[in-house]
Amino acid sequence: MTGLFLTLAACGAIGTPVVVAERTAVGEVEIVAMSANNVRAANASTYQPRTLPAIFSRTAGTAGSVRGLGAIPEAPYEPENRPGSMPTRLPPDIAPQPYRIGVGDVVVLATAESASTVEALSGLLAAQNRRQGYTVQDDGSISIPDVGRVDIGGLTLQEAEQEVFRALVDQDMVPNFSIEISDFNSKRVSLGGAVRNPRNIPITLAPLNLSEALTAAGGLTASNVEYASIRLYRDGSMYQIPLATYLETPSVQKIRLKDGDALYVDTNFDLDQAQAYFQQQITLRGLQQSARADALSQLNSEIGIRRNELSEARSNFSARVQFDAVERDYVYIAGEVGQQSRFTLPFERKASLADALFSEGGGVPNASGNIGEDYVLRGSGDGRGIRAWHLDAYNAANLVLATRFELRPNDVIFVSEKPLTALSRVIGEVAASVSILGI
Numbered sequence: 001m002t003g004l005f006l007t008l009a010a011c012g013a014i015g016t017p018v019v020v021a022e023r024t025a026v027g028e029v030e031i032v033a034m035s036a037n038n039v040r041a042a043n044a045s046t047y048q049p050r051t052l053p054a055i056f057s058r059t060a061g062t063a064g065s066v067r068g069l070g071a072i073p074e075a076p077y078e079p080e081n082r083p084g085s086m087p088t089r090l091p092p093d094i095a096p097q098p099y100r101i102g103v104g105d106v107v108v109l110a111t112a113e114s115a116s117t118v119e120a121l122s123g124l125l126a127a128q129n130r131r132q133g134y135t136v137q138d139d140g141s142i143s144i145p146d147v148g149r150v151d152i153g154g155l156t157l158q159e160a161e162q163e164v165f166r167a168l169v170d171q172d173m174v175p176n177f178s179i180e181i182s183d184f185n186s187k188r189v190s191l192g193g194a195v196r197n198p199r200n201i202p203i204t205l206a207p208l209n210l211s212e213a214l215t216a217a218g219g220l221t222a223s224n225v226e227y228a229s230i231r232l233y234r235d236g237s238m239y240q241i242p243l244a245t246y247l248e249t250p251s252v253q254k255i256r257l258k259d260g261d262a263l264y265v266d267t268n269f270d271l272d273q274a275q276a277y278f279q280q281q282i283t284l285r286g287l288q289q290s291a292r293a294d295a296l297s298q299l300n301s302e303i304g305i306r307r308n309e310l311s312e313a314r315s316n317f318s319a320r321v322q323f324d325a326v327e328r329d330y331v332y333i334a335g336e337v338g339q340q341s342r343f344t345l346p347f348e349r350k351a352s353l354a355d356a357l358f359s360e361g362g363g364v365p366n367a368s369g370n371i372g373e374d375y376v377l378r379g380s381g382d383g384r385g386i387r388a389w390h391l392d393a394y395n396a397a398n399l400v401l402a403t404r405f406e407l408r409p410n411d412v413i414f415v416s417e418k419p420l421t422a423l424s425r426v427i428g429e430v431a432a433s434v435s436i437l438g439i
Contacts, residue, residue, distance in 0.1 A: 017335065018416060019375050019388050027385035031375075034391045034401045042378075042389060043406045050329060052347045053317065086227075086242040091234055094256045098156045099205045102186025106133045107142055107152065107160070110178050133182055147171050157181070157205075181205070189213055189257045193265035194222040203259055210246070211253040213263065222267045233262040236298045329409035331356050336369040336417040338362020345407065353391070354402040356413055364393075364415055373416035378408060 021031045032038055101107065134142035140153020150167045152160040161179045168175040187203040196218025201208065210230070214220060220243070222228035228243035243265075246252050257263075279299065320326050329345040339362040345351050353376060357363065364371050372394040378387050393399050 017414070019373075019377070019390075019414060021388075024386070027380070027383070029386045029388055031388045031390050034389055034398070034405065036401070036404075038389070039401055039405050043404070045408060047350065047406070047408050049345065049348055049350055050327070053326075086229060087240065088242055088245050089239045090241065090252070091232055091237075091239045091255065094258050096207055096256070099181075099187075099203075100154050100156055101136055101152050101160055101181065103136050103138055103140065103153065104185035105136045105181055106183035106185070107136065108133050108180050108182045109144075109164070110180070136186070147173070187259035189259070189261045189263065191217045191263045191265075193263075194220060194228065194267045195265055196221055203257070208257045209253065210241075210255040210257060210263075213257055214265075220265060222265060224267060228265065228267045231264045231266055233264075233299070234258070234260070238299075238302060331407050331409070331411045331413060333357070333361040333413045335413075335415040336365065337413075337415050338365055343407075343413075345409065350406045352403050353405040353407060353413065354399070356407060357402065357415075361413065368417055370416040370418045374402075375414045375416075376405065376407070377412040377414060379410065 019029070019031065021029050023029070134144065136142055136153055139151070141149040141151045143149050144164075144167070147167050148171075150164055152163050155163060157179060164177070164179060165175050168177075181204075184202040184204045188200045189203065189208060190200050191213055192198040195214065199217055201213050201216045220228075222243060225243050225247065230241040230243060230246055232239040232241070241252060241255075317326075331343040331345060331351075333339075333341050333343055333356060337357070339360065341360045341362075343351070343356040343360040353374075357374070364374070372392045374391040374393060376389040376391075378389065379385075380387065389405065391398060391402060391405075393402070
């Protein structure tokens with residue numbers, strides 16, 4: 001029996017894989033213990049994870065436009081299919097126009113008191129320098145005591161002043177007043193998304209530009225400039241401005257806004273959030289507009305078509321990954337682990353030893369795996385040797401190092417078996433050989 005045991009040992013029948021610092025067929029093996037400093041040194045090796053590709057295949061979306069609704073804008077990108085650079089679609093320039101008084105605006109008539117006008121203008125003032133506000137009604141008129149209704153809707157301040165002047169003269173009053181707007185309520189721009197104070201911003205006598213609107217909403221809160229964008233919905237069309245472009249381009253910051261514009265600051269290409277916000281704004285504005293149904297239908301069609309395109313592209317990419325038609329980077333897991341396997345390094349981030357060992361590897365079995373003999377085998381850059389990074393996890397605190405140790409393509413993770421496991425297997429092999437030989 002002793003002679004049989006020695007014979008099996010000599011021929012390697014009872015040998016088990018181990019990592020030894022010696023010269024091998026692939027060069028010198030150097031064992032390096034994992035420590036905080038050594039992990040930082042290992043992670044310093046150059047490696048750029050593979051990136052998610054742009055939309056790579058033809059989709060079923062139409063290249064034309066919806067009849068009667070104008071050209072369909074390109075869809076904003078979602079993070080699963082983000083491009084190298086986000087496209088910019090700027091709205092057309094708006095010619096400056098004088099402010100025209102609208103429904104809801106509050107007009108102020110300011111009059112200085114004098115002996116000749118107090119009695120004639122008793123309906124306008126009761127004390128020196130009194131300011132009396134009048135709200136523009138639904139029909140565009142204001143109601144002045146002792147004068148009657150004066151239609152000023154749609155007029156500029158100068159035109160409205162002339163209209164009020166004529167009304168006072170018709171009532172045999174001596175006009176001595178000035179007119180201004182105290183509250184601007186008829187023209188608004190809505191702003192939501194990644195801003196500190198989402199709100200409706202009134203348009204006043206001075207034209208409102210994009211930077212002023214964002215400032216009025218408390219400023220931006222987007223932390224990732226690279227993937228954030230400003231979307232503008234105007235007159236049935238959607239425009240997109242990457243946040244980086246906005247911050248770097250003064251002319252973009254000065255884009256003039258107009259009544260009814262809806263702005264949404266998006267941080268992650270989320271079509272659903274933008275659509276919900278724009279639909280809400282269209283609904284609120286649509287209560288005063290007969291074209292509400294058409295605007296909603298057009299918006300849903302535009303975003304629906306683009307969502308289908310993005311969904312199809314993602315499905316195509318998933319199919320290619322499933323059929324292994326996409327170039328990937330791999331790590332190989334061997335030894336006494338729950339499942340010997342091939343671990344695929346993820347897109348656009350670096351994986352750790354813990355990621356591979358406790359996912360695809362299935363962990364280290366308590367009964368047979370030697371948690372103190374975990375290795376990451378990595379070939380040298382010149383192909384003349386191997387560095388074996390050794391993790392001794394008998395002290396469980398050292399497992400933290402596994403979460404910090406970054407993997408590289410073609411690394412081999414190896415876990416040795418416990419000595420008792422090796423002995424048990426030797427005994428099993430000897431017993432099987434004895435049984436076969438009939439000893």
